[in-house]
Amino acid sequence: MTRLIGISGSLRRGSFNTALLRAAATLLPAEAALEIRTLHDIPLYDADLEAAAGLPAAVSALKEAVVGADGVLLATPEYNNGIPGVFKNAIDWLSRPPADIPRVFAGKPIALMGASPGPFGTVLSQAAWLPVLRTLGTSPWFGGRLMLAHAAEAFDAALAIKDSATQDRLRSFLAGFVSAVRHTQR
Ligand SMILES: Cc1cc2nc3c(=O)[nH]c(=O)nc-3n(C[C@H](O)[C@H](O)[C@H](O)COP(=O)(O)O)c2cc1C
Numbered sequence: 001m002t003r004l005i006g007i008s009g010s011l012r013r014g015s016f017n018t019a020l021l022r023a024a025a026t027l028l029p030a031e032a033a034l035e036i037r038t039l040h041d042i043p044l045y046d047a048d049l050e051a052a053a054g055l056p057a058a059v060s061a062l063k064e065a066v067v068g069a070d071g072v073l074l075a076t077p078e079y080n081n082g083i084p085g086v087f088k089n090a091i092d093w094l095s096r097p098p099a100d101i102p103r104v105f106a107g108k109p110i111a112l113m114g115a116s117p118g119p120f121g122t123v124l125s126q127a128a129w130l131p132v133l134r135t136l137g138t139s140p141w142f143g144g145r146l147m148l149a150h151a152a153e154a155f156d157a158a159l160a161i162k163d164s165a166t167q168d169r170l171r172s173f174l175a176g177f178v179s180a181v182r183h184t185q186r
Helices: 016-026 047-053 057-068 085-094 098-105 123-135 164-185
Strands: 002-008 032-037 071-075 109-115 146-148
Touching: 002 016, 002 057, 002 164, 016 032, 016 071, 016 109, 016 146, 016 164, 032 057, 057 085, 057 098, 071 164, 109 123, 109 164, 146 164
Parallel strands: 002 032, 002 071, 071 109, 109 146
Antiparallel strands: none
16 A cells, blocks of 8 residues: 655635545556645744743644655645645744755655636645755656646536546656656566
8 A cells, every 4th residue: 555645735614726636536547546635724934932941742743643644745736836835834843853854755656736716726835845845856657747726617616627638637647646656676
């Protein structure tokens, strides 16, 4: 079994990025599972808070979920052509303390995907993640790209993907990533 953790960078109830992860969970190849996490309980990073009390429980839980996963799927919105602060903040917490970075991130297969109501489907936000993934020593997967543009039209009222072509794109993206993750497990 290949175990993925999917993290949504949006707190919004009707988030297209969380919906993309929910769709992904139904389109995985056989013998793969996706556990979806959101960032609602992660506080703003504050070095004073860290010095006084260590990592908040929600941060430790997410960190250990990443450690235990075979691969990580980041579903990133795009804000002002960059990474939403909520999402970057969570990854910054996960990089604490620095001595733990190798245990959490080194060589970790990570794939980026994203959805936006605009025409570019988070291309700039995905690019903005690259220096972060590099700094943390992850193993980002570049074998496919999933940018879901015009997201407001792509999902129905229940936030399911409407058309089979989009489902096929997501299925094949996931198949590629899972296959790459399995190579690292050998
Ligand atoms: C502060 C802010 C900045 C945004 N900037 C961009 C942007 O640069 N590019 C883009 O495609 N969408 C942008 N959007 C629109 C988001 O893509 C849209 O709100 C999207 O639904 C967020 O993802 P979610 O549905 O997962 O919450 C922005 C939204 C906000 C609130």
